[in-house]
Amino acid sequence: MSDVLAITEHRRGELRDVSFELVTAGSDLASQSGGDLHLAVIGGDVDAFAEELALDGVDTIHTVAEGDEFNHDVYVQAVTALYEELDPTYVLMGNTVNGLDYAPAVAEQLDLPLVTDAVGLENEGALTVTREMYASKVESTVEVDAGTAAVTIRPGEWDVTEAAGEPAVEAFDVEIDDSRVRSRVTGFEEVGSGDVDIADADVLVSVGRGIEEEENIELVQELADALDATLSSSRPIVDNGWLPKDRQVGQSGKVVTPKVYLAIGISGAVQHVAGMKGAENIIAINTDPDAPIFDIADYGIVGDLFDVVPELIEQFE
Protein backbone atom coordinates (compact mmCIF):
# COMPACT_ATOMS: atom_id res chain seq x y z
CA MET A 1 0.00 0.00 0.00
CA SER A 2 1.39 3.36 -1.02
CA ASP A 3 -0.08 6.54 0.34
CA VAL A 4 0.43 9.67 -1.72
CA LEU A 5 0.75 13.22 -0.46
CA ALA A 6 0.07 15.77 -3.21
CA ILE A 7 0.73 19.47 -2.67
CA THR A 8 -1.67 21.85 -4.41
CA GLU A 9 -0.87 25.30 -5.73
CA HIS A 10 -2.69 28.59 -5.82
CA ARG A 11 -1.92 32.13 -6.81
CA ARG A 12 -3.65 35.39 -6.05
CA GLY A 13 -6.77 33.75 -4.69
CA GLU A 14 -7.17 30.97 -7.23
CA LEU A 15 -6.21 27.32 -7.30
CA ARG A 16 -4.02 26.63 -10.30
CA ASP A 17 -4.95 23.93 -12.85
CA VAL A 18 -2.01 21.80 -11.82
CA SER A 19 -3.73 21.23 -8.47
CA PHE A 20 -6.55 19.38 -10.19
CA GLU A 21 -4.07 17.48 -12.36
CA LEU A 22 -2.22 16.45 -9.20
CA VAL A 23 -5.48 14.97 -7.92
CA THR A 24 -5.72 12.82 -11.06
CA ALA A 25 -2.07 11.72 -11.00
CA GLY A 26 -2.16 11.21 -7.24
CA SER A 27 -5.35 9.18 -7.12
CA ASP A 28 -4.15 6.95 -10.01
CA LEU A 29 -0.91 6.32 -8.19
CA ALA A 30 -2.54 5.72 -4.81
CA SER A 31 -5.23 3.41 -6.21
CA GLN A 32 -2.68 1.28 -8.12
CA SER A 33 -1.58 0.03 -4.73
CA GLY A 34 -4.69 0.55 -2.63
CA GLY A 35 -3.24 3.52 -0.78
CA ASP A 36 -4.78 6.84 0.21
CA LEU A 37 -4.45 10.21 -1.47
CA HIS A 38 -3.76 13.08 0.90
CA LEU A 39 -3.89 16.63 -0.43
CA ALA A 40 -2.25 19.61 1.20
CA VAL A 41 -3.40 23.19 0.77
CA ILE A 42 -0.94 25.70 2.17
CA GLY A 43 -1.76 29.38 2.59
CA GLY A 44 -4.49 31.60 1.20
CA ASP A 45 -8.17 30.95 1.89
CA VAL A 46 -7.58 27.31 2.74
CA ASP A 47 -11.18 26.50 3.63
CA ALA A 48 -12.53 27.78 0.33
CA PHE A 49 -9.77 25.91 -1.52
CA ALA A 50 -10.57 22.72 0.41
CA GLU A 51 -14.19 22.97 -0.70
CA GLU A 52 -13.12 23.25 -4.33
CA LEU A 53 -10.78 20.30 -3.89
CA ALA A 54 -13.44 17.97 -2.46
CA LEU A 55 -12.97 15.70 -5.45
CA ASP A 56 -13.25 12.07 -6.41
CA GLY A 57 -10.24 10.03 -5.33
CA VAL A 58 -9.16 12.35 -2.54
CA ASP A 59 -9.21 10.79 0.93
CA THR A 60 -8.08 13.62 3.16
CA ILE A 61 -7.36 17.32 2.65
CA HIS A 62 -4.92 18.88 5.07
CA THR A 63 -5.20 22.64 5.36
CA VAL A 64 -2.28 24.72 6.57
CA ALA A 65 -3.39 28.28 7.22
CA GLU A 66 -0.04 30.06 6.91
CA GLY A 67 0.33 33.22 4.82
CA ASP A 68 -1.58 34.44 1.78
CA GLU A 69 0.70 33.62 -1.09
CA PHE A 70 3.36 31.07 -1.86
CA ASN A 71 6.56 31.40 0.15
CA HIS A 72 9.04 28.56 -0.36
CA ASP A 73 10.38 28.67 3.21
CA VAL A 74 6.87 28.18 4.59
CA TYR A 75 6.03 25.51 2.02
CA VAL A 76 9.16 23.52 2.79
CA GLN A 77 8.46 23.57 6.52
CA ALA A 78 4.80 22.68 6.08
CA VAL A 79 5.42 19.84 3.63
CA THR A 80 8.23 18.29 5.67
CA ALA A 81 6.07 18.45 8.80
CA LEU A 82 3.15 16.82 6.97
CA TYR A 83 5.43 14.14 5.60
CA GLU A 84 6.65 13.29 9.06
CA GLU A 85 3.08 13.14 10.34
CA LEU A 86 1.58 11.09 7.48
CA ASP A 87 4.57 9.04 6.39
CA PRO A 88 3.40 8.74 2.75
CA THR A 89 5.27 6.68 0.18
CA TYR A 90 5.27 9.39 -2.48
CA VAL A 91 5.16 13.17 -2.42
CA LEU A 92 3.74 14.68 -5.62
CA MET A 93 4.22 18.32 -6.54
CA GLY A 94 3.75 20.40 -9.69
CA ASN A 95 6.68 21.05 -12.02
CA THR A 96 5.73 24.71 -12.10
CA VAL A 97 7.90 27.75 -11.44
CA ASN A 98 6.94 27.57 -7.78
CA GLY A 99 7.40 23.81 -7.82
CA LEU A 100 10.98 24.41 -8.96
CA ASP A 101 11.33 26.77 -5.99
CA TYR A 102 10.42 24.36 -3.20
CA ALA A 103 10.25 20.72 -4.35
CA PRO A 104 14.05 20.22 -4.52
CA ALA A 105 14.43 21.55 -0.97
CA VAL A 106 11.67 19.26 0.32
CA ALA A 107 13.40 16.26 -1.27
CA GLU A 108 16.79 17.30 0.06
CA GLN A 109 15.56 17.79 3.62
CA LEU A 110 13.62 14.54 3.70
CA ASP A 111 16.42 12.71 1.93
CA LEU A 112 14.04 11.50 -0.79
CA PRO A 113 15.16 10.75 -4.35
CA LEU A 114 13.71 13.41 -6.64
CA VAL A 115 12.36 12.93 -10.14
CA THR A 116 11.15 16.11 -11.82
CA ASP A 117 8.97 16.89 -14.82
CA ALA A 118 7.26 13.49 -14.98
CA VAL A 119 5.02 12.85 -17.98
CA GLY A 120 4.03 9.35 -16.87
CA LEU A 121 3.85 7.40 -13.59
CA GLU A 122 3.53 3.65 -13.17
CA ASN A 123 3.54 1.77 -9.90
CA GLU A 124 4.19 -1.93 -10.44
CA GLY A 125 6.19 -3.01 -7.47
CA ALA A 126 8.56 -0.09 -7.93
CA LEU A 127 7.65 3.37 -9.14
CA THR A 128 8.61 4.02 -12.74
CA VAL A 129 8.62 7.59 -14.01
CA THR A 130 8.61 8.58 -17.67
CA ARG A 131 10.35 11.82 -18.56
CA GLU A 132 11.69 13.59 -21.62
CA MET A 133 15.29 14.48 -22.39
CA TYR A 134 17.20 16.38 -25.05
CA ALA A 135 14.48 18.89 -25.84
CA SER A 136 11.81 16.15 -26.07
CA LYS A 137 13.70 14.17 -28.71
CA VAL A 138 14.18 11.23 -26.37
CA GLU A 139 12.01 9.69 -23.68
CA SER A 140 13.43 7.78 -20.76
CA THR A 141 12.11 5.81 -17.85
CA VAL A 142 13.54 6.08 -14.38
CA GLU A 143 12.90 3.47 -11.74
CA VAL A 144 12.91 4.43 -8.09
CA ASP A 145 14.74 1.78 -6.07
CA ALA A 146 14.11 3.40 -2.72
CA GLY A 147 10.72 2.74 -1.20
CA THR A 148 9.86 6.43 -1.35
CA ALA A 149 10.28 9.40 -3.70
CA ALA A 150 9.43 12.99 -4.41
CA VAL A 151 8.09 13.58 -7.92
CA THR A 152 7.03 16.70 -9.77
CA ILE A 153 4.56 16.32 -12.63
CA ARG A 154 4.54 18.30 -15.85
CA PRO A 155 1.59 20.71 -15.98
CA GLY A 156 -0.98 19.84 -18.65
CA GLU A 157 0.01 16.14 -18.91
CA TRP A 158 -2.77 14.75 -16.73
CA ASP A 159 -6.45 15.57 -17.05
CA VAL A 160 -7.98 17.68 -14.33
CA THR A 161 -10.30 15.85 -11.93
CA GLU A 162 -13.75 17.43 -11.87
CA ALA A 163 -15.97 14.76 -10.30
CA ALA A 164 -16.93 15.58 -6.73
CA GLY A 165 -15.95 13.44 -3.78
CA GLU A 166 -16.21 13.50 -0.03
CA PRO A 167 -12.78 13.76 1.51
CA ALA A 168 -12.21 14.52 5.15
CA VAL A 169 -10.85 18.02 5.77
CA GLU A 170 -8.39 18.43 8.61
CA ALA A 171 -6.61 21.55 9.78
CA PHE A 172 -2.92 20.88 10.25
CA ASP A 173 -0.96 23.02 12.67
CA VAL A 174 2.66 23.66 11.84
CA GLU A 175 4.96 25.56 14.10
CA ILE A 176 6.65 27.75 11.44
CA ASP A 177 10.17 28.66 12.51
CA ASP A 178 10.34 32.32 11.47
CA SER A 179 14.11 32.40 11.75
CA ARG A 180 14.10 30.02 8.79
CA VAL A 181 11.86 32.21 6.68
CA ARG A 182 14.60 34.15 4.94
CA SER A 183 12.79 35.40 1.87
CA ARG A 184 9.85 37.74 1.56
CA VAL A 185 7.50 38.19 -1.39
CA THR A 186 6.85 41.93 -1.68
CA GLY A 187 4.59 42.06 -4.73
CA PHE A 188 3.64 40.96 -8.20
CA GLU A 189 3.96 42.74 -11.51
CA GLU A 190 2.39 41.97 -14.82
CA VAL A 191 4.41 42.35 -17.99
CA GLY A 192 2.43 45.01 -19.82
CA SER A 193 1.29 45.02 -23.42
CA GLY A 194 2.69 47.49 -25.90
CA ASP A 195 0.64 48.73 -28.82
CA VAL A 196 -0.19 45.23 -30.02
CA ASP A 197 -1.79 42.48 -27.99
CA ILE A 198 -0.93 39.16 -29.59
CA ALA A 199 -3.71 37.52 -27.56
CA ASP A 200 -6.23 39.48 -29.65
CA ALA A 201 -4.87 38.46 -33.05
CA ASP A 202 -6.77 36.14 -35.39
CA VAL A 203 -3.67 35.17 -37.30
CA LEU A 204 -0.20 34.91 -35.77
CA VAL A 205 3.04 34.48 -37.66
CA SER A 206 5.37 33.22 -34.94
CA VAL A 207 9.11 33.03 -35.30
CA GLY A 208 11.71 30.98 -33.42
CA ARG A 209 15.44 30.45 -33.16
CA GLY A 210 15.51 28.93 -36.65
CA ILE A 211 15.56 32.52 -37.96
CA GLU A 212 19.22 32.68 -36.86
CA GLU A 213 19.93 36.43 -37.13
CA GLU A 214 18.22 39.61 -36.05
CA GLU A 215 18.25 41.01 -39.57
CA ASN A 216 16.19 38.03 -40.78
CA ILE A 217 13.25 39.09 -38.60
CA GLU A 218 12.40 41.41 -41.49
CA LEU A 219 11.56 38.38 -43.62
CA VAL A 220 8.88 37.07 -41.25
CA GLN A 221 7.59 40.60 -40.65
CA GLU A 222 7.11 40.84 -44.38
CA LEU A 223 5.14 37.59 -44.33
CA ALA A 224 3.02 38.82 -41.43
CA ASP A 225 2.24 42.00 -43.41
CA ALA A 226 1.34 40.01 -46.53
CA LEU A 227 -1.03 37.80 -44.50
CA ASP A 228 -2.45 40.71 -42.55
CA ALA A 229 -1.22 38.88 -39.45
CA THR A 230 0.53 39.82 -36.22
CA LEU A 231 4.12 38.81 -35.48
CA SER A 232 4.85 36.83 -32.31
CA SER A 233 7.75 34.63 -31.25
CA SER A 234 9.27 31.98 -29.02
CA ARG A 235 11.37 32.91 -26.06
CA PRO A 236 14.93 33.06 -27.48
CA ILE A 237 13.88 35.81 -29.91
CA VAL A 238 12.75 37.93 -26.96
CA ASP A 239 15.76 36.95 -24.81
CA ASN A 240 17.98 38.20 -27.64
CA GLY A 241 16.11 41.49 -27.70
CA TRP A 242 14.99 41.04 -31.32
CA LEU A 243 11.31 41.47 -30.41
CA PRO A 244 9.73 43.01 -27.30
CA LYS A 245 8.65 40.85 -24.37
CA ASP A 246 4.95 41.27 -25.10
CA ARG A 247 5.40 39.26 -28.32
CA GLN A 248 6.46 36.10 -26.49
CA VAL A 249 4.15 33.10 -26.65
CA GLY A 250 4.38 30.45 -23.96
CA GLN A 251 4.39 29.56 -20.32
CA SER A 252 6.07 32.76 -19.20
CA GLY A 253 4.76 34.85 -22.08
CA LYS A 254 1.22 34.99 -23.40
CA VAL A 255 -1.36 32.32 -23.96
CA VAL A 256 -2.85 32.74 -27.42
CA THR A 257 -5.78 31.08 -29.19
CA PRO A 258 -5.79 32.50 -32.70
CA LYS A 259 -7.59 31.02 -35.68
CA VAL A 260 -4.26 30.39 -37.38
CA TYR A 261 -0.84 30.00 -35.73
CA LEU A 262 2.07 29.72 -38.13
CA ALA A 263 5.15 28.44 -36.25
CA ILE A 264 8.31 29.15 -38.23
CA GLY A 265 11.60 27.72 -36.98
CA ILE A 266 10.10 26.87 -33.59
CA SER A 267 10.87 23.43 -32.12
CA GLY A 268 7.78 23.18 -29.92
CA ALA A 269 9.29 23.01 -26.44
CA VAL A 270 6.76 22.24 -23.72
CA GLN A 271 6.94 25.79 -22.35
CA HIS A 272 6.18 27.19 -25.78
CA VAL A 273 3.35 24.77 -26.51
CA ALA A 274 1.72 25.73 -23.18
CA GLY A 275 1.01 29.10 -24.77
CA MET A 276 -0.36 28.10 -28.18
CA LYS A 277 -1.83 24.59 -28.11
CA GLY A 278 -5.32 26.09 -28.04
CA ALA A 279 -4.92 27.65 -31.49
CA GLU A 280 -7.55 26.47 -33.97
CA ASN A 281 -5.15 25.73 -36.82
CA ILE A 282 -1.47 25.13 -36.13
CA ILE A 283 0.89 25.20 -39.08
CA ALA A 284 4.57 24.40 -38.64
CA ILE A 285 7.53 25.06 -40.92
CA ASN A 286 10.66 23.31 -39.69
CA THR A 287 13.70 21.59 -41.20
CA ASP A 288 13.56 18.82 -38.59
CA PRO A 289 10.83 16.26 -39.36
CA ASP A 290 11.00 15.07 -35.74
CA ALA A 291 10.57 18.49 -34.16
CA PRO A 292 7.92 18.15 -31.42
CA ILE A 293 5.93 21.04 -32.91
CA PHE A 294 4.68 18.61 -35.60
CA ASP A 295 3.01 16.51 -32.87
CA ILE A 296 0.44 19.22 -32.36
CA ALA A 297 0.41 20.70 -35.87
CA ASP A 298 -2.59 20.41 -38.20
CA TYR A 299 -0.47 21.23 -41.25
CA GLY A 300 3.24 20.81 -41.69
CA ILE A 301 6.01 21.75 -44.06
CA VAL A 302 9.30 19.98 -43.55
CA GLY A 303 11.59 22.48 -45.15
CA ASP A 304 13.92 25.42 -44.85
CA LEU A 305 12.13 28.58 -43.82
CA PHE A 306 14.52 30.63 -45.95
CA ASP A 307 13.18 28.81 -49.02
CA VAL A 308 9.53 28.49 -48.03
CA VAL A 309 8.80 31.89 -46.53
CA PRO A 310 9.84 33.97 -49.59
CA GLU A 311 7.70 31.68 -51.79
CA LEU A 312 4.78 32.11 -49.42
CA ILE A 313 5.13 35.90 -49.47
CA GLU A 314 5.05 35.76 -53.26
CA GLN A 315 1.78 33.80 -53.13
CA PHE A 316 0.11 36.67 -51.32
CA GLU A 317 1.52 39.59 -53.27
Added chain:
Amino acid sequence: MKVLVTVKEVAEVEEDFELDGLHVAEQFLEYDLNEWDEYAVEEAVQLAEEDDDVEVVSVTIGPERSEETIRMALAKGVDRAIRVWDDALEDVDLLDVGAKTRLLSAVVEAEEPDFVLTGVQANDDSFGATGVSLASAIDFEWAAVVNDLELEGDVANVRRELEGGVEELTEVDLPAVLSIQTGINEPRYASLRGIRQAQSKEIKPMSLSDLGLDASAVESDLELTDMYEPETESDAVYFEGDAGEQAAELATVLREKGVGAQ
Protein backbone atom coordinates in the same frame (compact mmCIF):
# COMPACT_ATOMS: atom_id res chain seq x y z
CA MET B 1 32.98 38.58 -2.17
CA LYS B 2 33.30 35.22 -3.86
CA VAL B 3 30.68 34.13 -6.40
CA LEU B 4 30.46 30.48 -7.37
CA VAL B 5 28.74 29.79 -10.67
CA THR B 6 27.78 26.29 -11.78
CA VAL B 7 28.51 25.53 -15.41
CA LYS B 8 27.37 22.42 -17.20
CA GLU B 9 28.50 21.06 -20.50
CA VAL B 10 25.36 19.77 -22.16
CA ALA B 11 24.86 17.50 -25.11
CA GLU B 12 22.51 18.30 -27.95
CA VAL B 13 21.38 15.53 -30.24
CA GLU B 14 21.56 15.95 -33.98
CA GLU B 15 18.46 15.80 -36.16
CA ASP B 16 19.10 12.17 -37.06
CA PHE B 17 20.47 10.05 -34.29
CA GLU B 18 20.60 6.53 -32.95
CA LEU B 19 20.38 5.18 -29.47
CA ASP B 20 22.96 2.89 -27.99
CA GLY B 21 21.40 1.20 -24.98
CA LEU B 22 20.65 3.81 -22.35
CA HIS B 23 22.46 6.57 -24.23
CA VAL B 24 22.35 8.50 -27.45
CA ALA B 25 25.25 7.14 -29.49
CA GLU B 26 28.22 9.43 -28.99
CA GLN B 27 28.69 10.40 -32.64
CA PHE B 28 25.27 12.11 -32.68
CA LEU B 29 25.99 14.39 -29.76
CA GLU B 30 27.29 17.92 -29.89
CA TYR B 31 28.55 19.53 -26.72
CA ASP B 32 28.05 23.09 -25.67
CA LEU B 33 27.79 25.33 -22.62
CA ASN B 34 24.27 25.04 -21.20
CA GLU B 35 22.12 27.96 -22.43
CA TRP B 36 20.90 28.88 -18.92
CA ASP B 37 24.43 28.81 -17.51
CA GLU B 38 25.57 31.36 -20.09
CA TYR B 39 23.25 33.84 -18.42
CA ALA B 40 24.43 32.84 -14.95
CA VAL B 41 28.07 33.33 -16.00
CA GLU B 42 27.27 36.74 -17.46
CA GLU B 43 25.45 37.78 -14.29
CA ALA B 44 28.43 36.74 -12.16
CA VAL B 45 30.93 38.50 -14.43
CA GLN B 46 28.85 41.69 -14.32
CA LEU B 47 28.95 41.58 -10.51
CA ALA B 48 32.75 41.33 -10.70
CA GLU B 49 32.92 44.26 -13.09
CA GLU B 50 30.93 46.44 -10.73
CA ASP B 51 33.13 45.61 -7.78
CA ASP B 52 36.87 44.87 -7.81
CA ASP B 53 36.58 42.66 -4.73
CA VAL B 54 34.46 40.06 -6.44
CA GLU B 55 36.07 36.80 -7.48
CA VAL B 56 34.13 34.53 -9.84
CA VAL B 57 34.82 30.80 -9.64
CA SER B 58 33.01 28.28 -11.84
CA VAL B 59 32.36 24.67 -10.98
CA THR B 60 31.59 21.91 -13.45
CA ILE B 61 30.92 18.22 -12.93
CA GLY B 62 32.30 16.73 -16.12
CA PRO B 63 34.98 14.68 -17.85
CA GLU B 64 38.13 16.14 -19.37
CA ARG B 65 36.27 16.92 -22.60
CA SER B 66 34.27 19.57 -20.74
CA GLU B 67 37.37 21.73 -20.33
CA GLU B 68 36.63 23.16 -23.75
CA THR B 69 33.31 24.44 -22.46
CA ILE B 70 34.86 25.63 -19.22
CA ARG B 71 37.41 27.66 -21.21
CA MET B 72 34.49 29.49 -22.82
CA ALA B 73 33.33 30.62 -19.39
CA LEU B 74 36.89 31.60 -18.46
CA ALA B 75 37.19 33.58 -21.69
CA LYS B 76 34.06 35.52 -20.74
CA GLY B 77 35.54 36.63 -17.45
CA VAL B 78 35.32 33.82 -14.91
CA ASP B 79 38.55 34.02 -12.84
CA ARG B 80 39.20 30.33 -12.26
CA ALA B 81 37.43 27.01 -12.58
CA ILE B 82 36.98 23.75 -10.71
CA ARG B 83 36.21 20.55 -12.54
CA VAL B 84 34.89 17.65 -10.50
CA TRP B 85 35.43 14.21 -11.99
CA ASP B 86 36.30 10.74 -10.87
CA ASP B 87 36.49 7.21 -12.26
CA ALA B 88 33.48 6.45 -10.10
CA LEU B 89 31.48 8.86 -12.26
CA GLU B 90 32.35 7.19 -15.57
CA ASP B 91 29.82 4.39 -15.15
CA VAL B 92 26.97 6.43 -13.72
CA ASP B 93 24.02 6.39 -16.15
CA LEU B 94 22.03 8.92 -14.22
CA LEU B 95 23.74 11.42 -11.98
CA ASP B 96 20.69 12.43 -10.01
CA VAL B 97 19.95 15.65 -8.16
CA GLY B 98 21.01 14.17 -4.83
CA ALA B 99 24.42 13.11 -6.14
CA LYS B 100 25.05 16.48 -7.80
CA THR B 101 24.07 18.16 -4.56
CA ARG B 102 26.57 16.10 -2.57
CA LEU B 103 29.40 16.91 -5.00
CA LEU B 104 28.61 20.61 -5.20
CA SER B 105 28.11 20.89 -1.43
CA ALA B 106 31.64 19.58 -0.93
CA VAL B 107 32.94 22.22 -3.38
CA VAL B 108 31.05 24.92 -1.48
CA GLU B 109 32.61 23.69 1.73
CA ALA B 110 36.09 23.95 0.21
CA GLU B 111 35.55 27.32 -1.50
CA GLU B 112 33.23 29.08 0.97
CA PRO B 113 31.51 31.35 -1.57
CA ASP B 114 29.19 34.15 -0.46
CA PHE B 115 26.85 33.69 -3.33
CA VAL B 116 26.04 30.91 -5.80
CA LEU B 117 24.50 31.29 -9.26
CA THR B 118 23.15 28.38 -11.29
CA GLY B 119 21.05 28.08 -14.43
CA VAL B 120 17.32 27.29 -14.06
CA GLN B 121 17.86 23.96 -15.80
CA ALA B 122 20.22 22.09 -18.07
CA ASN B 123 18.73 21.55 -21.48
CA ASP B 124 19.82 17.92 -21.78
CA ASP B 125 18.23 16.15 -18.80
CA SER B 126 16.18 19.15 -17.61
CA PHE B 127 15.86 18.27 -13.95
CA GLY B 128 15.79 21.95 -13.03
CA ALA B 129 16.48 21.18 -9.39
CA THR B 130 20.19 21.36 -8.59
CA GLY B 131 20.35 24.98 -7.43
CA VAL B 132 17.54 24.81 -4.89
CA SER B 133 18.61 21.38 -3.67
CA LEU B 134 22.16 22.68 -3.16
CA ALA B 135 20.88 25.72 -1.27
CA SER B 136 18.98 23.49 1.11
CA ALA B 137 22.01 21.26 1.67
CA ILE B 138 24.44 24.11 2.43
CA ASP B 139 21.87 26.09 4.42
CA PHE B 140 21.81 29.08 2.04
CA GLU B 141 18.60 30.90 1.18
CA TRP B 142 17.52 30.68 -2.48
CA ALA B 143 15.26 31.77 -5.31
CA ALA B 144 14.42 29.85 -8.49
CA VAL B 145 13.83 31.28 -11.98
CA VAL B 146 15.30 34.72 -11.40
CA ASN B 147 15.15 37.24 -14.23
CA ASP B 148 16.30 40.35 -12.37
CA LEU B 149 18.86 40.75 -9.62
CA GLU B 150 19.91 43.71 -7.47
CA LEU B 151 22.25 43.25 -4.51
CA GLU B 152 21.64 45.55 -1.56
CA GLY B 153 23.71 44.90 1.56
CA ASP B 154 22.69 41.56 3.02
CA VAL B 155 19.76 41.13 0.69
CA ALA B 156 19.27 40.21 -2.95
CA ASN B 157 16.23 41.87 -4.49
CA VAL B 158 15.08 39.54 -7.22
CA ARG B 159 12.27 39.09 -9.66
CA ARG B 160 11.05 35.56 -10.19
CA GLU B 161 9.48 34.90 -13.52
CA LEU B 162 6.21 33.08 -12.89
CA GLU B 163 3.78 31.77 -15.49
CA GLY B 164 1.59 33.96 -17.67
CA GLY B 165 3.75 37.09 -17.79
CA VAL B 166 3.62 37.61 -14.02
CA GLU B 167 6.74 38.43 -12.04
CA GLU B 168 7.14 37.96 -8.31
CA LEU B 169 9.22 40.54 -6.42
CA THR B 170 11.12 38.90 -3.61
CA GLU B 171 13.75 39.83 -1.03
CA VAL B 172 16.21 37.03 -0.42
CA ASP B 173 18.59 37.09 2.55
CA LEU B 174 22.23 36.40 1.72
CA PRO B 175 24.07 34.09 1.47
CA ALA B 176 21.91 32.62 -1.26
CA VAL B 177 21.74 30.40 -4.33
CA LEU B 178 19.87 31.90 -7.27
CA SER B 179 18.82 29.95 -10.35
CA ILE B 180 19.08 32.27 -13.32
CA GLN B 181 16.57 32.47 -16.16
CA THR B 182 17.48 33.23 -19.77
CA GLY B 183 16.96 36.84 -20.82
CA ILE B 184 18.16 38.32 -17.50
CA ASN B 185 21.08 39.93 -19.34
CA GLU B 186 22.84 39.87 -22.68
CA PRO B 187 25.61 37.27 -22.53
CA ARG B 188 28.76 38.65 -24.10
CA TYR B 189 30.85 37.04 -26.77
CA ALA B 190 34.33 36.17 -25.63
CA SER B 191 36.87 38.69 -26.89
CA LEU B 192 40.09 37.56 -28.52
CA ARG B 193 41.93 38.86 -25.49
CA GLY B 194 39.60 36.95 -23.21
CA ILE B 195 40.18 33.76 -25.16
CA ARG B 196 43.94 34.24 -24.91
CA GLN B 197 43.76 34.97 -21.17
CA ALA B 198 41.57 31.92 -20.60
CA GLN B 199 44.42 29.68 -21.73
CA SER B 200 46.43 30.58 -18.65
CA LYS B 201 43.59 30.50 -16.14
CA GLU B 202 43.39 27.61 -13.73
CA ILE B 203 41.03 24.67 -14.17
CA LYS B 204 41.50 22.66 -11.01
CA PRO B 205 40.52 19.00 -11.24
CA MET B 206 38.99 17.58 -8.08
CA SER B 207 38.27 13.91 -7.48
CA LEU B 208 35.88 12.46 -4.94
CA SER B 209 38.70 11.93 -2.47
CA ASP B 210 39.92 15.52 -3.02
CA LEU B 211 36.44 16.52 -1.91
CA GLY B 212 36.52 14.24 1.10
CA LEU B 213 33.93 11.92 -0.45
CA ASP B 214 33.87 8.32 -1.58
CA ALA B 215 32.00 6.44 -4.31
CA SER B 216 28.86 6.27 -2.19
CA ALA B 217 28.39 10.00 -2.87
CA VAL B 218 27.40 9.31 -6.48
CA GLU B 219 25.17 6.35 -5.79
CA SER B 220 21.54 6.89 -6.51
CA ASP B 221 18.18 5.40 -5.69
CA LEU B 222 17.15 6.19 -9.24
CA GLU B 223 17.93 3.88 -12.09
CA LEU B 224 17.67 4.72 -15.74
CA THR B 225 15.83 1.71 -17.16
CA ASP B 226 14.94 2.64 -20.71
CA MET B 227 15.49 5.20 -23.41
CA TYR B 228 13.65 5.46 -26.71
CA GLU B 229 12.47 7.83 -29.38
CA PRO B 230 8.88 8.77 -28.62
CA GLU B 231 6.46 7.80 -31.33
CA THR B 232 5.25 10.78 -33.20
CA GLU B 233 1.73 11.77 -32.28
CA SER B 234 1.50 13.83 -35.43
CA ASP B 235 -1.62 13.67 -37.55
CA ALA B 236 -0.64 16.76 -39.49
CA VAL B 237 -1.30 17.10 -43.19
CA TYR B 238 2.12 17.55 -44.79
CA PHE B 239 2.70 19.62 -47.92
CA GLU B 240 5.23 17.91 -50.16
CA GLY B 241 7.29 18.99 -53.13
CA ASP B 242 9.78 21.80 -53.53
CA ALA B 243 9.49 25.02 -51.58
CA GLY B 244 7.37 26.67 -54.28
CA GLU B 245 4.88 23.80 -54.36
CA GLN B 246 4.73 23.59 -50.59
CA ALA B 247 4.09 27.33 -50.34
CA ALA B 248 1.36 27.19 -52.99
CA GLU B 249 -0.49 24.40 -51.19
CA LEU B 250 -0.18 26.19 -47.87
CA ALA B 251 -1.44 29.39 -49.48
CA THR B 252 -4.56 27.57 -50.67
CA VAL B 253 -5.28 26.29 -47.16
CA LEU B 254 -4.63 29.72 -45.65
CA ARG B 255 -7.05 31.36 -48.09
CA GLU B 256 -9.69 28.77 -47.24
CA LYS B 257 -9.31 29.84 -43.64
CA GLY B 258 -9.84 33.42 -44.69
CA VAL B 259 -6.24 34.52 -44.22
CA GLY B 260 -5.02 37.40 -46.33
CA ALA B 261 -8.19 37.36 -48.39
CA GLN B 262 -9.42 40.81 -49.25
